[in-house]
Amino acid sequence: MRVHVADHPLVAHKLTVLRQASTPSPVFRQLTEELVTLLAYEATRGISVEEVDIVTPVAPTTGTHLTTPRPMVVPILRAGLGMLEGMTRLLPTAEVGFLGLVRNEETLEAVTYANRLPDDLSGRQCYLLDPMLATGGTLVAAIDYLFERGARNVTCITLLCAPEGLDTVEKAVGDRADVTIVTASIDERLNERGYIVPGLGDAGDRLYGVV
Ligand SMILES: O=P(O)(O)OC[C@H]1O[C@H](OP(=O)(O)OP(=O)(O)O)[C@H](O)[C@@H]1O
Ligand SMILES: O=c1cc[nH]c(=O)[nH]1
Numbered sequence: 164m165r166v167h168v169a170d171h172p173l174v175a176h177k178l179t180v181l182r183q184a185s186t187p188s189p190v191f192r193q194l195t196e197e198l199v200t201l202l203a204y205e206a207t208r209g210i211s212v213e214e215v216d217i218v219t220p221v222a223p224t225t226g227t228h229l230t231t232p233r234p235m236v237v238p239i240l241r242a243g244l245g246m247l248e249g250m251t252r253l254l255p256t257a258e259v260g261f262l263g264l265v266r267n268e269e270t271l272e273a274v275t276y277a278n279r280l281p282d283d284l285s286g287r288q289c290y291l292l293d294p295m296l297a298t299g300g301t302l303v304a305a306i307d308y309l310f311e312r313g314a315r316n317v318t319c320i321t322l323l324c325a326p327e328g329l330d331t332v333e334k335a336v337g338d339r340a341d342v343t344i345v346t347a348s349i350d351e352r353l354n355e356r357g358y359i360v361p362g363l364g365d366a367g368d369r370l371y372g373v374v
């Protein structure tokens with residue numbers, strides 16, 4: 164498993180504002196989108212392309228196109244939905260699947276409540292979106308759903324990771340597939356309630372309110 168931490172002053176600045184408890188929900192949403200677009204630039208560095216012959220108004224030339232099948236973007240509801248717009252702005256031809264998972268805040272186990280993915284993901288480059296990788300339970304379950312459908316190339320874009328969660332995902336994935344995590348930060352640790360420290364709180368609640 165590869166882990167890439169985006170080292171860019173704009174990412175660091177936006178993340179700092181995002182973390183602040185005083186940042187209101189509309190600004191939090193806007194910054195999440197902006198951060199995803201910056202991270203997606205890094206995350207799509209290995210996207211499959213092919214050469215194409217084209218004609219400009221001046222001369223024939225050879226250019227580059229994304230290959231088919233189209234990339235598959237999968238936001239993990241709820242909080243991952245806040246990342247979708249920023250991702251599809253960069254990858255407008257992507258198809259979008261959905262996974263709904265919520266962490267039981269007592270046991271910290273991920274529970275699935277929605278799954279809308281194509282049956283066959285073999286040969287597809289898949290991009291999972293979730294701002295928070297805490298214990299790693301949610302991401303392991305999401306990666307498993309993609310593997311079950313034949314995906315072998317999965318890039319996960321997160322805003323924050325806990326070192327404990329990264330270890331868990333790495334152990335679960337092993338050398339089964341080509342998995343990359345692109346993140347804005349690896350934070351210090353998890354606290355006793357499974358929250359990332361210093362983190363940013365509950366990403367879903369900050370995006371959409373407490374339900
Ligand atoms: O790594 P884990 O310990 O599994 O925790 C991370 C998960 O927790 C958050 O979602 P949450 O369960 O709060 O659902 P929400 O997006 O609906 O708020 C977050 O968006 C991840 O999906
Ligand atoms: O810090 C955390 C951990 C899990 N989920 C969140 O939204 N935040």
Ligand SMILES: [Mg+2]
Nearest residue numbers: 365366367368
């Ligand atoms: Mg939440």
